[in-house]
Amino acid sequence: MVVFSxxxxxxxxxxxxxxxxxxxxxxxxxxALVDAPEIDPRKGVVISGRGPVWLFGALVHIYHATAWVATxxxxxxxxxxxxxxxxxxxxxxxxx
Amino acid sequence: MVVFSxxxxxxxxxxxxxxxxxxxxxxxxxxALVDAPEIDPRKGVVISGRGPVWLFGALVHIYHATAWVATxxxxxxxxxxxxxxxxxxxxxxxxx
Numbered sequence: 652m653v654v655f656s657x658x659x660x661x662x663x664x665x666x667x668x669x670x671x672x673x674x675x676x677x678x679x680x681x682x683a684l685v686d687a688p689e690i691d692p693r694k695g696v697v698i699s700g701r702g703p704v705w706l707f708g709a710l711v712h713i714y715h716a717t718a719w720v721a722t723x724x725x726x727x728x729x730x731x732x733x734x735x736x737x738x739x740x741x742x743x744x745x746x747x
Numbered sequence: 748m749v750v751f752s753x754x755x756x757x758x759x760x761x762x763x764x765x766x767x768x769x770x771x772x773x774x775x776x777x778x779a780l781v782d783a784p785e786i787d788p789r790k791g792v793v794i795s796g797r798g799p800v801w802l803f804g805a806l807v808h809i810y811h812a813t814a815w816v817a818t819x820x821x822x823x824x825x826x827x828x829x830x831x832x833x834x835x836x837x838x839x840x841x842x843x
Binding site for chain 1: 773774775776777780794799800801803804805807808811816817818820823826828829836837838839840
């Protein structure tokens, strides 16, 4: 199971996921994407949490119609991985 | 720097990346995406390598027009994170 929370910031939505059981099986991925918060696509999104690469990858994909997508790296901050706005560049660190 | 290799399989391209310096900085991400192999979008793609979540996330995005995208998890195999073909489902493990 994946539990999501969404925190609205000025120009992006901060999405945090948690795995209450500490792990997620691939068979749970489709349901997790159904449970992921709907967000305002005019804003960016930052995806944060402790989970496998494939969970991040799937979340990056479902939010690809937003202004920009970043994944949160605890060592660095949120790194922009895709963007459709001139205000953000791939590789830019937000919340660094 | 990110070094890529691409291995053609019957129905997907297996892309492996390596970080010769062991690390990648966010400022190197845009160039890495330029260097990523071009692949046949009619096939799927499996992305494999040891690197940060944001590198995987950016690669998942640039390959999103392919038949399906999976990321390789050494503990599980390649987990499908997005698909545009009825032959593959999100969460399916390929190469498991």
